[in-house]
Amino acid sequence: MTKIRVNENVTKAPPQPQPPANKVNPTFKINLAFNESPYPPSPKALEAYNETGKILNRYPNYSSSDLRLVLGKKYGLDDTRIMCTAGSEQILSFIARAFISDGDEVIYPRYGFMVYRFNIAMAGGIAVPIEHDDYVINVDNILNAVTDKTRVVFLDNPGNPTGTYVPYDEIKRLCENLPDHILLVLDAAYAEFATEDDYDAGLDLVDKHQNVIVTRTLSKLYGLSGLRIGWAYSTEEIIHNLQYLKGGFNVSKPAQTAGCAAVLDQEYADEMRNKCRAGIDYLTQELRAMGLNVTSSVCNFVMLHFPDGRDQMKAADAYLKENDICVGPLGAYGLDSTLRVTVGTDEENNIFIATMKSFMEK
DSSP: OOOOOOOHHHHHSOOOOOOOTTSOOOOOSEEOSSOOOSSOOOHHHHHHHHHGGGGTTSOOOTTOHHHHHHHHHHHTOOGGGEEEESSHHHHHHHHHHHHOOTTOEEEEETTSOTHHHHHHHHTTOEEEEEOEETTEEOHHHHHHHOOTTEEEEEEESSOTTTOOOOOHHHHHHHHHHSOTTSEEEEEOTTGGGOOOTTOOOOGGGGGTOTTEEEEEESSSTTOOGGGOOEEEEOOHHHHHHHHTTOOSOOSOHHHHHHHHHHHHOHHHHHHHHHHHHHHHHHHHHHHHHTTOEEEOOSSSEEEEEOTTOHHHHHHHHHHHHHTTEEOEEEGGGTEEEEEEEEOOOHHHHHHHHHHHHHHHHO
């Protein structure tokens, strides 16, 4: 038994699901489990990525300056207040380390991104989950949970795994009523998919309030999950404090170069969004026609609820795996009768629906 002392906050954190080290990750012909894009990145991003192979002997730009300039121009932001990271999970962990101390209360949606719970626990904070209304986050529930110990609010909008969103007017109401010493983290990882008129990622709120940070990613719509590119926008002070945690060259040269090209190829991004939204509409319609419950989603995935409960869900999950299809059970969220299904290509969606029809007929 080792005598090396482990930070007790780490061991108190909920264990992150992962396969044993001595097991090979199973692979499936159709993988609809991780909210990835079913399509390759922009051809322009691939071309830019391949070009970086010639200069991999050199370190990347320390502060991802070109990528920050591209993002700043695209969204009309001050690029000096943009921070790029190795995926948005990295910026979320930096936020927890920088702004949560032992005993601080941190509010997050009960069915919010699972990483919040890990980060809160490892920072020594006290997790305060708030309830949803039919899987939609209720702003009043957040405000009613605030105490004199609250320091941070994590809010994924749109939500993962719910696929639902909070209208922008409600987000603005939350900002106006949240005490200004509490940091509001607007996690907009799926913002590019939400085209509804009453949705907004909230980037402009950073200039109106001194306690807001918006986090984004290039993993989803832009199809760059494998490169791990996240970014955040906030006040000069908040970004300055987060920079202490960034370390060295945290975003690789291929990631920076391909990220710039992907963000600039708006035509391709729009095409991918339209394909994904059409696929979500198809999955939702077909699954509901089978008598299954599907939560309406603005993201690239849906939550599929089984009316006969956990046993039916487990049987469906097993049947799908037998047919070389992987989806995401949500037991870790307390949703024991629910699967999260990522949109696939048209062919993958058709095979998934045909397999589900076969399962339901059994």
